Structure formats: C-alpha cells, structure tokens
Amino acid sequence: MxxxxxxxxxxxxxxxxxxxxxxxxxxxxxxxxxxxxxxxxxxxxxxxxxxxTAEEEVLVSMMNQDGEMVATATITEDDSGVNIHLVGENLPPGTKGFHIHEAGKCETPDFESAGGHYNPTNAEHGFDHPEGPHAGDLQNIEIAEDGTVDVEVTADMVTSQMDEDNTLYTDEGTSLMIHSEADDYVSQPAGDAGDRIACGVIGE
Structure with missing residues (x-):
C-alpha cells in the first residue's frame, strides 16, 4: 500500500x-x-x-490703419508654392495690390515698419518687368463692392520651410500687405500701388 x-x-x-x-x-x-x-x-x-504628415497651416491676421482686424490669410504650401487664402471684410472696394513685405512689423497708421517688398534675389519689381519680379510680388486682388474679399493667390518663389532659400521666416520676419490701388506690375519700386491699407505679420 x-x-x-x-x-x-x-x-x-x-x-x-x-x-x-x-x-x-x-x-x-x-x-x-x-x-x-x-x-x-x-x-x-x-x-x-x-x-x-498633417498639413500645416499658418494663419495671418491683418489689420487696417486704425488697428482694426479686417482680414485673415491662411498660408499653406504644396508643390505649386506657398498658397495664400485671403478672406476679409470692411475693406475699400476695387482692385488692390497684394504683396509680401520684408519685415515682420505692422505698425499703424502707415505700416512703413514692414519695409519694402520681400526681395531676396535682388530682382526688379513686377511680373511685366524683364528683370522681375520680386519674390514677394503677388497677383492683384479684387475686393467686392460690399468690402469683402475671398481669394486665393500663389507665391511660387518663396517657401514656408525654415532654413530654406527664400523662406518667409527670416531673422527680420515677413508680412502680408494690401495696398489702396492696383499694382501695375512694372513701376519701381512697388508697382505704383498706393498707400498700405492692411498689414499682417506672417507667423506671429
């Protein structure tokens, strides 16, 4: 057992x-x-x-000479260049010059603090000039009779990528500018586009 x-x-x-x-x-x-x-x-x-891989967007708030917000620009980039979608209101109607300027400062009332057009290649101003355009030259925009604008333009000579040639993110910064008149695409130094009526710092 x-x-x-x-x-x-x-x-x-x-x-x-x-x-x-x-x-x-x-x-x-x-x-x-x-x-x-x-x-x-x-x-x-x-x-x-x-x-x-998410698409990056940069929003630019634009103010008029009285310091009032009148427009917003959405900046994106693809193979065609830097795309700027501008939406605004309370702006004077008509065809207006639209540019990228060489300094990221928008001091009222004249916005002269933004400097001249962004021009890293030292070109002449204007799409119709044989030695142009500036990298910051953009197509004119059309503001409706009711003072609104909703338009897209492309800047194919600049980039929103940092540390690249012709980047919008320089040491001085850059800004978007709407002028009181149309750009004639040839006159120096700014296309005879009149006063600066709205400005916004890129990347602020």
Missing amino acids: NRWTTVLFIIVIALFLSACGTGNEEDQETENQEQSSPENNMDTGEEQGGNA
Missing part, C-alpha cells in the same frame, strides 16, 4: 505542477498582448507618423 500511495502522490504533484505552468504561460501571453495593444501604447511610431 505504501508503494501505491507514493506513486499516486507523485502523479498528483506532477498534474499540479503541469497546471501551474500552463496558467503562467497563459498569463504571460495575455500580458504581452496587452502591452502590444495600440490602445495601451500612445507613443507608437504609426501615430507619430500620422501627426508628422
């Missing part, structure tokens, strides 16, 4: 140890699955890659 009791005891111990080992393996497998689950890992490379 002692012999059979011993054998039975050994079998029971072996079964118990086998069951414990299986349980530990299942617990370890469950833990590994939980650790690798996307819901429990907020720093995955996939999420970081998704954020990195």
